[in-house]
Amino acid sequence: MERLTIAQALREGIREEMRRDERVFCIGEDIGVTKGFGGAFTVTLGLSDEFGHERILDTPISETGLVGAAIGAAMMGLRPIADVQYSDFLFCAMDQVINQAPKMRYMSGGKITVPMVLRAPVGATQRGAQHAQSVESYFFHCPGWKIACPSNAYDAKGLLKTAVRDDNPVFIFEHKKLYGAKGIRKVSGSIDASSDIPAEEYLIPFGQAKILREGKDVTILATLRMVYESLRAAEELASKKGISAEVIDPRTLIPFDYDTLYLSVKKTGRLVIVHEDTMTGGWGAEIAARVSADIFDCLDAPVTRVCAPDTPAPFSTPLEEFFVPDKEKIKEAVLKKA
């Protein structure tokens, strides 16, 4: 057992998978440079010492190129772990991400597989509109990608290892404020998402939500940083308002564990969905629609969402604080329905 941050847990997960399977390699910008950063958030720090620069492959600043190269290598049977420094830069590679990776298998009549992982940091950290987006929903919409979004170090390692072994393209969205990156790469306003990591190997299957707090009055569904805001809201709702909230982290958006969510909502009769992304067309809308269609009879109130407003992320500190959903807005949403 060892206490690790998300950055460290991902690093150990990558290390184990690379030791286990020679086909696994990492590809990205500034990930293996000697005396460098180990990627934008230190996840691959030191890995080039063990695996060399062929397996921790630094690329030019060429997102289309590096994502496409990962796809091609995966089609040939390698198992790349690609990353972009901020998820906002995925948009530079949209053709490869949307038109190629998730369609190759289908278009080939099932003859080709694309076993790759694409890691991308999300979330607002006072860097303005082009370094702040939570982009999960763009890819949630695109059939063919699996999507993991770990909120703590234990899940991060287990989900990463499952992703590497999956034969499909898998996104891992990681939150910048949860990495626990240290030293000069520390992100201000970070939240402690570290976990005790068992010495033994473990994997976390996709499509298994985790109930982080049990409750009976309302279900709060949240991912990534919003998990922590939701847990804080739940605590205060319990202590100050006597409302018992159940908090669920789906851990993967695709596949999505509807069973666990539906069981919870059947018990509580109410659902609040929280994501840091802007509201319109976000993944929360899809879940809300499904819940309404599938278990309408169990609902005592309309499903509501707590999300960022439909604007770009503003830079100024008070505006960004207002932009990112927090425990107060979650409490408000719960109380409004009460």
Next chain:
Amino acid sequence: MPENKNIIDTLPGDAAKAMYRAMVTIRQFEDTVYYMFLEGKLPGTVHLYQGQEAVAAGVCANLRKEDVIFSTHRADGHAIAKGVSLNACMAELFGRVTGCCKGKGGAMHLGDIDAGMPPAVAIVGGGLPMAAGCGLAFKYRKQDNVSIAFFGDGAANEGAFHETLNMAAVWKLPVIFVCENNLYGASTHVSKVMKVENVADRASAYGIPGVTVDGNNVFEVYRAAGEAVQRARMGGGPTLLECKTYRRGGHSRGDSNLYRDKKEEAEWLAKDPLVLVREKLVTGGIITEEEIKNIEEQVKAEIEKAVKFAEESPFPAKEEIFKDFWAD
């Protein structure tokens, strides 16, 4: 390469002094910004331009207010050289409503279209296509203005660079692509990611002039940019101008450059563009030590004023988040 002294001789003294002043302003502005950043007064991150001042100053000295520049994450040098107000730049870094983007842009998006600079683009390579579009608009309207795309060596490996140079070439757009080759894209040395020796060598692939100059020598930059600007204004099409230079500091906040070769670093740090320009101006008899001191004092006062202005300015009100969204 011609003697730099000759360049000075052909330069109006005012232009030389203006460039020097711009360089001093950038240097001092960033000394202050970095200090305040370490003090925890500024949010987010900073990408300092120190060491590259001669490029912004030398290029922008050839521009009119109506010419437009596109900048990068390393934006404040360009903003200052293009004449965005110091107060508005500083207030933007503080996230105040009086900032050049009302606090909505931030350090990586400094700019003010009224000064000929839209918000800087923090997506590497993302500014180049828009710079071409800006040139297209000038050409379309038969204006003799030019558009400048500042970008780094790293950006020259983005697809956007190649697509844009080709289009600008075939359409003969009035665009100058100014590559500030500081030898690194973040921590990655240019030799690891590029087979050609000079970024400007790539110009021939698109059939446009490619020029490489010492980016730490403001007079060389000024002259080369002047030629490119002149050509563009006359309908001669784009130029790829590469300025070889070096960051004095880290890539961004707190980066201690451990990955840089110490010999390379020492060589470049010894070629401080500010020291070089000062020497040349004094030995060339363009400026006296006295005048230099005056300029430095004046700039210092301006920057103190800008900090005061920023700190005394209010933050945007929450409702601001919904404003400036749709054009109506």
